[in-house]
Amino acid sequence: FDVTSGEIHGLLGENGAGKSTLCSVLAGLYRPDDGEVVVDGEVVHLRSPHDAAAHGIGMVYQHFRLVESFTVAENMTLAALPEYTGRGVIRFSAETAVAKDWIARLKIKTPSTETMVGSLSGGNQQKVVLAKWRIAGVKVLILDHPTRGIDVGAKEDVYELVRDMTAEGLSVIL
Numbered sequence: 001f002d003v004t005s006g007e008i009h010g011l012l013g014e015n016g017a018g019k020s021t022l023c024s025v026l027a028g029l030y031r032p033d034d035g036e037v038v039v040d041g042e043v044v045h046l047r048s049p050h051d052a053a054a055h056g057i058g059m060v061y062q063h064f065r066l067v068e069s070f071t072v073a074e075n076m077t078l079a080a081l082p083e084y085t086g087r088g089v090i091r092f093s094a095e096t097a098v099a100k101d102w103i104a105r106l107k108i109k110t111p112s113t114e115t116m117v118g119s120l121s122g123g124n125q126q127k128v129v130l131a132k133w134r135i136a137g138v139k140v141l142i143l144d145h146p147t148r149g150i151d152v153g154a155k156e157d158v159y160e161l162v163r164d165m166t167a168e169g170l171s172v173i174l
Helices: 019-026 049-054 072-084 092-106 122-136 152-167
Strands: 037-039 042-044 057-060 140-143 171-173
Touching (some): 019 057, 122 152
Antiparallel strands (some): 037 042
């Protein structure tokens, strides 16, 4: 299938049909048995999530992954850490500024950028994961059951964010 800028592609099927496995292949977690992944007209061999991110592909897992002992700001910038370091030192002011911007944009309910992400609600943690990939500048975002385990209000917030992302040109595989 082809994924075009600004589109949402839905993968449907029963449990066990391979949807999550396909997402994991596209995110570099597994190697494909067959076929190829083409990004911007170039065949790419994704050997890790780092390779996928380097080619502009990010993934939000159904059991989203955050470093609970890190702050909101640290989690948001983790996938783009080289952009916030210089000579091996983290530029905290730049990290804090971008985190504040995304907290406001995504309406993340947190006392501050320094709050431990593990203390946030599930919906707000999910928004932090979405911000992480937006900060990293991915072109394709794979969302594997992005609303599993979060409340109804937070689910609608996540879907609104997905619509906003596609309006900005991001491609989404859902």
